[in-house]
Amino acid sequence: MFRWQIRPPAFLRRLLPGTVWRLPVAGERVVYLTFDDGPIPEVTPAILDMLEAEGAKATFFCVGDNVRKHPEEYALLRQKGMGTGNHGYAHRQAWRTRRKDWLADVEEGSAYVPGELFRPSHGQLYPGWLADLRKYCRHIVMWDVLSYDYRADLKSEDIEHNVLRHVRPGSIVALHDSLKAWPRLQTALPRILRQLKKEGYRLESLTPAEIEKRCKK
Numbered sequence: 373m374f375r376w377q378i379r380p381p382a383f384l385r386r387l388l389p390g391t392v393w394r395l396p397v398a399g400e401r402v403v404y405l406t407f408d409d410g411p412i413p414e415v416t417p418a419i420l421d422m423l424e425a426e427g428a429k430a431t432f433f434c435v436g437d438n439v440r441k442h443p444e445e446y447a448l449l450r451q452k453g454m455g456t457g458n459h460g461y462a463h464r465q466a467w468r469t470r471r472k473d474w475l476a477d478v479e480e481g482s483a484y485v486p487g488e489l490f491r492p493s494h495g496q497l498y499p500g501w502l503a504d505l506r507k508y509c510r511h512i513v514m515w516d517v518l519s520y521d522y523r524a525d526l527k528s529e530d531i532e533h534n535v536l537r538h539v540r541p542g543s544i545v546a547l548h549d550s551l552k553a554w555p556r557l558q559t560a561l562p563r564i565l566r567q568l569k570k571e572g573y574r575l576e577s578l579t580p581a582e583i584e585k586r587c588k589k
């Protein structure tokens with residue numbers, strides 16, 4: 373795969389002013405793993421076990437409808453000290469949804485996943501919607517490394533490679549706690565965690581405080 377597919381180029385990041393793609397960590401070896409689309413009982417607890425085994429923290433961008441269906445898995449995330457963010461209630465695509473309906477979906481999601489962090493589903497967002505969106509969530513979190521763990525035509529080694537080849541201090545890495553990603557992620561994730569640790573990286577969760585501290589000029 374091409375580098376620009378995995379690490380979004382600067383012009384794309386600039387299209388959405390004020391959104392977070394990577395945290396400025398001044399060379400500190402910190403990486404922020406994120407998991408989208410859960411929580412689900414088949415995958416999320418297994419990921420938590422893998423993270424715990426390596427002393428790693430991460431952030432889960434939860435689909436409101438999944439939190440409604442699986443409150444125990446959501447509670448487990450909070451209990452384990454993981455970061456959580458709103459990923460919409462029904463995982464609606466902004467580019468196929470009217471502004472009013474999309475914002476209503478964000479609002480509904482924030483009832484299930486309260487807090488200030490949001491990631492748009494499918495990464496879709498219109499710059500003109502940012503101001504309204506910030507009424508619900510102050511921090512819109514994108515990514516610095518896209519793993520493509522959801523792509524069935526890739527192997528677990530490809531996912532490993534996508535992450536390990538492109539990760540850098542302050543990277544926000546996009547992964548998924550979904551049934552679609554699991555066939556690859558269950559093999560790739562423990563290897564990614566071990567390798568990052570070996571390279572001296574600390575894996576932290578994203579919180580509003582962490583974002584505000586790091587982004588303060």
Ligand SMILES: [Zn+2]
Nearest residue numbers: 408409493494
């Ligand atoms: Zn998603």
